[in-house]
Structures are given as structure tokens and as C-alpha cells.
Amino acid sequence: xxxxxxxxxxxxxxxxxxxxxxxxxxxxxxxxxxxxxxxxxxxxxxxxxxxxxxxxxxxxxxxxxxxxxxxxxxxxxxxxxxxxxxxxxxxxxxxxxxxxxxxxxxxxxxxxxxxxxxxxxxxxxxxxxxxxxxxxxxxxxxxxxxxxxxxxxxxxxxxxxxxxxxxxxxxxxxxxxxxxxxxxxxxxxxxxxxxxxxxxxxxxxxxxxxxxxxxxxxxxxxxxxxxxxxxxxxxxxxxxxxxxxxxxxxxxxxxxxxxxxxxxxxxxxxxxxxxxxxxxxxxxxxxxxxxxxxxxxxxxxxxxxxxxxxxxxxxxxxxxxxxxxxxxx
Numbered sequence: 182x183x184x185x186x187x188x189x190x191x192x193x194x195x196x197x198x199x200x201x202x203x204x205x206x207x208x209x210x211x212x213x214x215x216x217x218x219x220x221x222x223x224x225x226x227x228x229x230x231x232x233x234x235x236x237x238x239x240x241x242x243x244x245x246x247x248x249x250x251x252x253x254x255x256x257x258x259x260x261x262x263x264x265x266x267x268x269x270x271x272x273x274x275x276x277x278x279x280x281x282x283x284x285x286x287x288x289x290x291x292x293x294x295x296x297x298x299x300x301x302x303x304x305x306x307x308x309x310x311x312x313x314x315x316x317x318x319x320x321x322x323x324x325x326x327x328x329x330x331x332x333x334x335x336x337x338x339x340x341x342x343x344x345x346x347x348x349x350x351x352x353x354x355x356x357x358x359x360x361x362x363x364x365x366x367x368x369x370x371x372x373x374x375x376x377x378x379x380x381x382x383x384x385x386x387x388x389x390x391x392x393x394x395x396x397x398x399x400x401x402x403x404x405x406x407x408x409x410x411x412x413x414x415x416x417x418x419x420x421x422x423x424x425x426x427x428x429x430x431x432x433x434x435x436x437x438x439x440x441x442x443x444x445x446x447x448x449x450x451x452x453x454x455x456x457x458x459x460x461x462x463x464x465x466x467x468x469x470x471x472x473x474x475x476x477x478x479x480x481x482x483x484x485x486x487x488x489x490x491x492x493x494x495x496x497x498x499x500x501x502x503x504x505x506x507x508x509x510x
Contacts, residue, residue: 228384229396235332240335243358258343282433296371297371304417309327325375327351328380329353392468400456412437438467478501
């Protein structure tokens with residue numbers, strides 16, 4: 182697999198995310214095992230990239246999205262998608278494809294009476310389903326929305342396409358005009374007192390247990406709309422042995438932290454960082470207490486590690502081997 186020095190020679194770290202993904206495809210990255218892909222991304226500090234070999238994102242244009250389901254046809258499709266989702270999750274629970282073992286801190290979710298953003302670690306397609314079901318079962322009656330990647334909205338056919346397009350989903354977009362509509366929808370939803378699930382790690386690394394560095398979007402939306410973050414972190418216990426590269430059944434422990442409220446005395450940028458840091462520290466503490474080992478990344482120090490990664494609380498102390506890119510062969 183190509184190493185950091187070669188990535189730098191190709192200008193990889195100056196590419197946008199779509200070009201980075203295409204570059205990795207050309208260099209056979211997606212032919213690796215899941216664990217090897219995770220090891221590579223972790224070592225290079227590319228925590229935001231997925232390990233899935235997804236097709237290129239079809240751009241989401243403003244006329245092709247109805248975030249608030251104002252169109253009566255989309256309202257009906259929303260009802261159908263909601264019904265399919267409930268059936269899908271019920272079936273997964275019945276077949277023990279999804280196992281919810283323990284819920285800690287549900288009182289923290291119930292203490293929030295305004296709109297809020299729920300954050301969760303992203304390691305499995307079931308993680309956001311799980312959080313949504315736990316909140317609903319606890320008696321949270323607010324509508325729960327989910328921020329999703331652009332390609333999930335534009336690329337999927339069939340029943341999953343129906344879900345991604347017409348459930349309470351909020352797709353991101355590479356088109357600025359669509360993102361303006363997205364931001365307006367976020368504000369409207371939060372001001373109505375509803376909830377939004379965000380995976381601030383951005384990427385999904387299958388069965389990865391550690392908290393990854395968190396991007397700022399969720400905390401920016403919370404700050405600008407003066408609503409709290411409800412941090413959640415899922416720990417897991419393997420129930421079956423791995424079959425092949427991906428098949429593993431786990432039981433989930435859902436850990437819900439105290440709401441993190443914006444501090445109006447701070448400038449927005451400082452508050453965004455503050456909320457992010459508190460959220461990350463909560464996840465790190467839960468991980469270390471549950472698994473009994475410290476968070477430790479394989480990241481190799483180099484000058485192109487993203488700033489949000491470097492600014493993760495005590496990140497330099499979380500690197501397992503203090504070596505620089507010059508030592509990487």
C-alpha cells in the first residue's frame with residue numbers, strides 16, 4: 182500500500198475528498214481487508230475517510246431535495262419510509278442482528294426539553310437506528326432526524342433508497358446552494374424542538390471500537406442555534422466469531438452523557454471547540470472505562486494531519502509510536 186511520503190509526492194493532502202477517494206481506488210486501497218484499510222487511514226490521520234468502496238457521489242442539487250417534507254407526495258413517502266424503517270429495525274432485533282444489551286444515562290436524554298443534536302460514534306449501519314430506537318423506547322416523543330452523506334441519498338436504489346431519501350434524513354451536499362437550504366432546515370428543525378442525530382466522526386469504520394477525532398459540524402449547528410449536544414457513545418461486545426472479513430454479531434451498550442450546552446459568553450468559534458472537546462472526552466472516558474485500555478492511535482506524525490485531528494484533546498499523547506513521516510518507508 183502507498184505510504185505517507187508517496188501520498189505527499191502525489192499532492193494527496195491537497196485534494197478534495199472525492200479526489201482522495203478516487204486516488205485510493207486507483208491504488209487498490211479498497212482491495213485490502215477492512216482491518217488493513219483502518220490501519221492505513223489511522224496511521225495517516227485520515228480519520229474522516231470511509232473504508233467502504235462506495236460509488237462516486239451523485240451531486241445533490243437544490244431542486245432534488247425537500248428537507249422539511251413540504252411537498253405532499255414527499256410527506257406520504259416519508260410515512261412509508263418511517264414504516265419500513267420500523268419494520269426493518271424490529272426484524273433486526275427479532276433476528277438478533279441488532280442486540281441492545283444495556284442503556285446508561287437515559288435520564289440525560291429525558292432532561293432536554295428543547296431541540297438538540299445527538300452525537301454518536303459511527304462503526305456500523307445499525308448505530309443510528311439503535312440510538313433512534315433507544316430514545317423512542319424511553320418516551321422521547323420528538324421527531325428524530327439524521328444527517329447523512331450525500332451519496333447515501335443520491336446513489337441507493339430500492340428500499341434502502343426509499344429510506345435514505347424519504348425517512349427523516351438530512352443529506353449533506355457538495356453543492357453550496359444545496360447546503361444553504363440544508364442549513365436553513367437544520368435551524369428550522371432545532372427551533373421546533375426536534376432532534377438531529379449526527380455522526381461527527383464522519384466516516385464509518387466497521388466494528389472500530391475507539392472514538393475517532395470529531396469534526397466540528399454538529400457543534401457548529403448547536404452553537405449557532407443555541408441548543409445542546411446530547412453525546413452518546415456505543416460500546417460493544419462480540420457475540421459471535423468473525424466469519425470472513427465483516428460478519429460479526431455484537432451486543433451494544435448505549436451510553437448517554439450529560440447534555441453539553443453552549444456557553445453564550447464565548448465567541449462561537451471557541452464554543453464550538455469547547456463543545457467538541459467535552460464530547461470527545463466523554464467518549465474517551467466511556468471507552469477506557471468499559472474496555473479497560475487507553476485510547477491509542479497508530480497515527481504517524483506528519484505536517485498534513487488535518488487540523489481537527491491535531492486539535493483533539495491531548496492527541497499527541499494518544500499516538501502509540503512517536504515517529505515522524507521521515508521514518509516511514
